[in-house]
Amino acid sequence: MKKNINKREHVHNQIKKHSTELLELLTLHLPDMLWIKEKNGKYIYANKAICDGLLMAESTDEVVGKDDVFFALREREKHKENPQWHTFGELCFNSDVTVIENNKPMRFEEYGNVKGKMLYLEVFKAPFYDRHGNIIGTVGAGRDITELKNTQKSLEENLQLLEQQRKELELFNEKLEEKVKYEVEKQQSQEKMMLHQSRQAAMGEMLESIAHQWRQPLNIMGLAIANIETQLAVSDIDKDELSKKLEAIAYNISYLSDTIDDFRNFLNPAADDYEVFFTPNKSILEILRILEAQLKNCKIKIETSFTEEEFYFKGVENEFKQILFILINNSIDAIKKLIADKTINEGLITIALEDKENHGIVKVMDNGGGVDKEIQEKIFEPYFTTKHKSSGTGIGLYIAKNIIETRMHGNINFFPVEGGSCFSIELPIHKV
Structure with missing residues (x-):
């Protein structure tokens, strides 16, 4: 019996020793x-x-x-x-x-x-x-975990750097916003000044148009009144003839009144404060009415081509009229020079209105000789003019481009045509 117990203890110790060696073997090289x-x-x-x-x-x-x-x-x-x-x-x-x-x-x-x-x-x-x-x-x-900690440390440093850069970017953006605001206000102030200068120039040209516009009806009324005075001095005037003379005077007074309204509407500052939906057909006809007498006096013929259906633009209508006034006046000046040089006998300005893919296109074309190729790219630059300093400020086309592109979200382009120039205005059509 004792022999069996010793044998079991020996086996147990062997198993224990083997387990310890196995544990060391398993863990030693981990x-x-x-x-x-x-x-x-x-x-x-x-x-x-x-x-x-x-x-x-x-x-x-x-x-x-x-x-x-x-x-x-x-x-x-x-x-x-x-x-x-x-x-x-x-x-x-x-x-x-x-x-x-x-x-x-x-x-x-x-x-x-x-x-x-x-x-x-x-x-x-x-x-x-x-x-x-x-x-x-x-x-x-x-x-x-050294590599992991170094990676975390590097990440934290990068995050700190990123946070610092974010703060610097925020500060930069704040300064940039202030600078942009300052530059925008500065530009708006300059544009306002240029628009004022353009209006001043337009008023000077308007006075000339008023003079042309009023000369003929004033002459008609003057002759009618003189004729009535003559007949009254010589003998009794015929009632029918007097009625005709008075009708002629009344018609021309009405014409002068309408002309005053056209000029007043065009130069009314209050109309520049808000945007409206307007038809370009109406704007074109009103500007042509203002310039009618001047065009006749300069031997310039006007041709118009409108679409069958009217469409609407959105913007300050008087600004759009001012652009038309600038473009037509430029054509008048160019044609007058060619007529004075006897290069042409008669001027022609064509105004066409088209619609294409939800956009309205206004084209102002003339036979005024065109613009030299070398300066075509400069014509929309501020204060650039081919006219003499006494008759041109060089801001008309710059103002026109600024209004069309910035305020009305359209495009204005120049391209030469045979014997003259063409300005094309493209604006989005609005449904009303």
């Missing part, structure tokens, strides 16, 4: 650091990863019976010239004590210099018990 310590921090077991990566131990056997502080002090002694060569040791023992005091598994991030370089470990430690449930030490596993 990349993660594994260890078992006594309560005083001295190693019972350590695998190769912790010996090589943290303790700088010569072998796993050397570790047994020694603690982290021992190896830390040994490394520092070897490299006295560099106090930061090895700073691990005390921290490891402190976390062991924390686990024992709390009597539960815990996670730590331990870090310090190893071989002069920062090492970060993610560490899991737990109490180590004997068969009676008493804490006799700790077991632990550690994983090198």
Whole structure:
């Protein structure tokens, strides 16, 4: 019987020894650091990863019976010239004590210099018990997370840099908004001044148009009144003839009144304050009525071509009229010069109205000789003019382009035609 008991104990010890060897074999070469310590921090077991990566131990056997502080002090002694060569040791023992005091598994991030370089470990430690449930030490596993921490640190630095750049960008945007606001207000002020200058120039040209427009009806009324006075002085005037003369005077007075209304509507500042839907046909005819006498006096014929169905533009109607006035007056000036030079005998201005793909197109064409090829690209620039300084400001076409493109969201273009020029205005059609 005793022989059988001894045999069982021998077998048990063999199995225990085999299990210990198997555990060491399984854990010895794992990349993660594994260890078992006594309560005083001295190693019972350590695998190769912790010996090589943290303790700088010569072998796993050397570790047994020694603690982290021992190896830390040994490394520092070897490299006295560099106090930061090895700073691990005390921290490891402190976390062991924390686990024992709390009597539960815990996670730590331990870090310090190893071989002069920062090492970060993610560490899991737990109490180590004997068969009676008493804490006799700790077991632990550690994983090198240095690369991950460096990546996180780099990411945090980049995020901080990004945040700094965001704040700088916000500050830049604030300054940019202020600058843009200042520049916009400055440009609006300049454009307002240019528009005022253009209006002043237009008023001067209007006076000439008024003079032409009124000369004939005033002459008719003057002759009629003189004829009536003559007949009254010589003899009694015939009632029918007097009635005809008075009708002629009344018609011309009405004509002058209508002309005043046309000019007043065109030059009315209040009409410039709001946008409306308007038909370009009506605007064109009103401008032609204003310039009718001047065109006749300059021997300029007008031809119009409108679409069968009217359509609507949206904008300040008086501004659109001013553009037409600028374009037609430019044509008049060019034609007058050719007639004075006897290059042509009669002028022709054609105004065509077309619609194409939800856009209305207004074309103003003339036989005024055109624009030299070298300066065609400059004609819309502010203060550029081919006229003499006394008769041109050079802002008319610039104002026209600005109104069409900025305010009415359209396009204005120039292209030469045989014997003259053509300006084309393209604007979106609105349904009313």
